[in-house]
Structures are given as structure tokens and as C-alpha cells.
Amino acid sequence: MAYDEARADLMRADFGVEPGLGEKRMFGGICFLLHGNMLGGYGPKGALYRPGKTAEPDFLAIDGVAPMMQGRRRMSGFVRLDDGAFDDATLRQRLTDASLAHVAGLPPKE
Template identity: 55%
Template structure:
């Protein structure tokens, strides 16, 4: 099953209009990039956010869990399931962390 287009539209709205923002199909889902650096994305069972290692613990306390695609934790990345995705405040927090992280990286 592909990613939810409804979730992708919600994520687009959460991100707003940001210069340098782009979309790319990756990992069987849809990722959003800022100047070539991944910010977040939607996948079949939820969403992922690249908060950066410095904000990862805060994101987990807020309600996310560490991202582990292959059973191995990917540092600086968190995920939420479709139920948690309905929490607008959680999405706003994770989006803020992830946009700040991507903006701190050199453009690709």
C-alpha cells in the first residue's frame, strides 16, 4: 500500500511555503526536502521527521519514537504512526524541529 495522499496534503500544509522546499518519492513514500536536505516524509504506516540528533530526545518526549527502517535505529530521525499523525500539536513540534535541522545543514 502506498502512502496516504491525505497525509501528504496535511504535511504540505504543515510545511507551508518555504523557499527551497521540494518533494521527492523515496523509501516507498514521499519525502520533503529543504535545499536538498530531508525534512520529513509520509510512508505507508505514518510519517517520519529528521529532527537531528540534538532534538531527537525532545521529539520522543513529545510523542514520537526512534525511526528504525531495518530494525536498526537511525539517529536524528523519528516516526509517528497514523494515529499520532492526527495530533496537530505534535506535528507542529516535529515540523519545527525538522525545518530548523534542515536549515542548519549546507545545501546539497
């Protein structure tokens, strides 16, 4: 199942050109990484972001934002956006900023 490359391009533009920012094909889509740590990505099931465990409850209170599930397992610290929420540029920017701030505090992966 293919992913929406135009929406992935929007995420790419939102994350910008941070030093240490990279991309990797994963989960049938594209993941964005900062110093090897996953920030978020876009795949066949839509967008996911990594605002971290502390910020996660605030984002989950917003319509269109749901917990990130991998099969039956909840990936804490990650959230998924439905298509309507993804179209909200302000929300995307808030999630982008929260994800960048959270992941910048993690040790780099080799």
C-alpha cells in the same frame, strides 16, 4: 503498499512554501526536502520527521513518537509518528518547526 495521500497533503501544508522546499518520491512514499536535505516524509509506514539528534530525545518522550528504523538500523535524528500522534496538529507543528530549524542549519546538497 500505498501511502495515505491525504496525510501526506497535511504534511505538505504544514511545511508550507519555504524557499528551497522540494519533494521526491522515496521509500514507497513522498519525502520533503529543504535544499536537498530530507526534512521528513509520509509513506506506507506513516510519518517521519527529522528534528535532529539534539531534539530527538525530547520528542521520543511523547506518546506516539518512536525512533525511526530502517530495517534493523536506527536512523538517529529522525522520529516516526503513529497515526494517533499524527492527528495531533500541535505535535505535528512542533516537529515541523524542529525539522525545518535543524535542516536549515545543514549545508545544501547539489
